[in-house]
Amino acid sequence: MDLNKQKKIKIFKSMFKIREFEDVVKQIYRDGKLKGHLQTCQGQEAMEVGAIEALSKEDIVFSNHRGHGHYLARGTSSKKIMAEFYGKVTGTNQGRSGGMYLVDAKRGMPVASGIVGGNICVATGSALASKIKKDNRVTLSFFGDGATNIGFFHEALNMASLWNLPIIFLCENNQYAEATKREQHQKIKKISDRAISYTIPGETIDGIDVIKVYKTVKKAVEKIRQGKGPVLIECVAYRLAGHSAGDLGIYRPRGEEEEWNKIHDPIKKYKKKLLEEGILTLLEIEKIEEKIQKEIKEAVKFAVESEEPLAESVGKYVYQEEDNE
Ligand SMILES: Cc1ncc(C[n+]2csc(CCOP(=O)(O)OP(=O)(O)O)c2C)c(N)n1
Numbered sequence: 457m458d459l460n461k462q463k464k465i466k467i468f469k470s471m472f473k474i475r476e477f478e479d480v481v482k483q484i485y486r487d488g489k490l491k492g493h494l495q496t497c498q499g500q501e502a503m504e505v506g507a508i509e510a511l512s513k514e515d516i517v518f519s520n521h522r523g524h525g526h527y528l529a530r531g532t533s534s535k536k537i538m539a540e541f542y543g544k545v546t547g548t549n550q551g552r553s554g555g556m557y558l559v560d561a562k563r564g565m566p567v568a569s570g571i572v573g574g575n576i577c578v579a580t581g582s583a584l585a586s587k588i589k590k591d592n593r594v595t596l597s598f599f600g601d602g603a604t605n606i607g608f609f610h611e612a613l614n615m616a617s618l619w620n621l622p623i624i625f626l627c628e629n630n631q632y633a634e635a636t637k638r639e640q641h642q643k644i645k646k647i648s649d650r651a652i653s654y655t656i657p658g659e660t661i662d663g664i665d666v667i668k669v670y671k672t673v674k675k676a677v678e679k680i681r682q683g684k685g686p687v688l689i690e691c692v693a694y695r696l697a698g699h700s701a702g703d704l705g706i707y708r709p710r711g712e713e714e715e716w717n718k719i720h721d722p723i724k725k726y727k728k729k730l731l732e733e734g735i736l737t738l739l740e741i742e743k744i745e746e747k748i749q750k751e752i753k754e755a756v757k758f759a760v761e762s763e764e765p766l767a768e769s770v771g772k773y774v775y776q777e778e779d780n781e
Contacts, residue, residue: 459667464735465744467509467666471501471723473748474525477534478697480752481524481541481555485701490541492554497525499664499696502722503628505529506669507596507691510677516586516595518579519568521556522628526568526598532560538755544762551765552773564593572633573599573606576625580612583623583686594680596624596673602633604647613688617654620685624676627688628663630695635707651688663691664722667729694720 459467478498484490497504504525508517519526524537532548540547541555548558556570566582569575579597586593603609604627616623627647631638644650651658661672669691676687694716698705705713730736736744 459670461735463509464730464733467505467670468726468730468736468741469744469748470505470509470529471666471726472745473534473751474501474504474528475723476745476748476752477524477528477537477755480756481538482697482701484756492541492543493521493556494541494701495522495556495699496695496697496701497522499694499716499720499722500628500630501525502666502726503626503663503669503691503693504598506666507598507624507626507673510670510673511594511596512677514564514591514593515677516564516566516579516582516593518575518582518595518597519558519565520575520599520603521568521570521572522600523558523568523598524555527558527560527563527565530560530563530565532558532563532565534751534755535758538752538759539762542759542762543764544759545765546758546762550773573603573608575599576603576606576612577608580616580621580623583616583621584619586622587619592681594622594624594677596626598626598628600633601627601629601631601638601647602636602641603627604650605642609650610653613651613654613656613686616686617656620683622680623686624673624680625686625688626673627690629690629692631692632695632699632708634699635703646690648688648690656686656688658688658690660690660692663693664720664725666722666726693722696721 478496481494485494508529517526517530527537536548540549540558543551543554545551548560558568576597576599579595583595629647633641646660648658648660662668672689696717
């Protein structure tokens with residue numbers, strides 16, 4: 457299951473784009489130019505990109521409140537995502553939702569949810585639909601460690617196990633649920649052990665190593681397509697920034713964030729690997745980074761210059777439009 461050079465470079469571009477997008481948006485929030493929430497995903501890029509790259513185009517992904525990275529990894533335009541953060545008509549949801557509920561149905565991403573654990577059951581329904589339709593699609597549901605204490609998680613795993621559904625439950629364990637450290641909200645050492653109760657395979661892996669995530673999800677996808685049923689994968693990483701753009705993380709032990717940023721940054725780690733393997737030179741990396749920085753600047757310009765939705769259109773998209781043809 458060796459990855460070719462092109463794929464390895466694509467993975468780097470994707471991870472860097474997520475980081476750059478977030479750094480830029482975070483600053484705009486801090487300058488007071490954007491309202492609402494930005495839930496940061498810095499440190500989680502390897503889980504987002506590794507998992508999504510292992511899927512095929514037809515597969516379905518359900519995201520959560522920390523979702524812009526999932527969408528960027530799947531190829532949703534940075535312009536459209538940025539415009540949604542700005543609440544503009546050119547956004548992924550025509551400016552109706554802001555950044556927490558992105559939709560990209562064309563890329564198999566029906567909706568993100570700000571309700572912790574809420575999408576796990578919806579994703580299980582999607583997997584049930586695939587089983588009934590025999591369309592050979594795999595559904596992947598992203599959620600955090602905190603969500604594994606929610607009833608939805610347990611109901612969904614039980615049903616998926618019972619009905620042998622084609623779904624990957626992917627827990628992005630970033631070690632915090634908002635301001636609560638994992639050890640303070642659950643006693644279990646490995647979240648993947650929760651799979652035992654539902655007699656499905658469960659695995660805990662390094663969520664900082666993008667290639668490890670890719671290979672683990674790829675293997676799971678292959679097994680699921682052979683009809684072997686659901687899988688729970690726990691990826692362990694660390695949320696390198698606050699819960700949201702305005703959170704300074706004062707509840708964390710002193711030095712913890714700095715240490716993880718220094719030693720366990722998935723992008724720094726992957727960049728080092730690419731250099732060591734001779735996949736990219738430093739100059740080539742710089743050129744890629746500059747191109748992405750330019751793309752994100754253009755996305756901001758596009759969003760700022762786009763129109764606001766008209767007040768009289770507020771009822772649009774609430775109900776199915778009548779088909780007059
Ligand atoms: C049902 C529900 N309860 C509480 C919240 C408030 N809330 C938003 S994010 C969050 C933490 C969720 O933690 P986790 O599942 O670990 O995901 P993470 O935020 O770390 O990605 C909470 C409690 C919510 N959005 N939905």
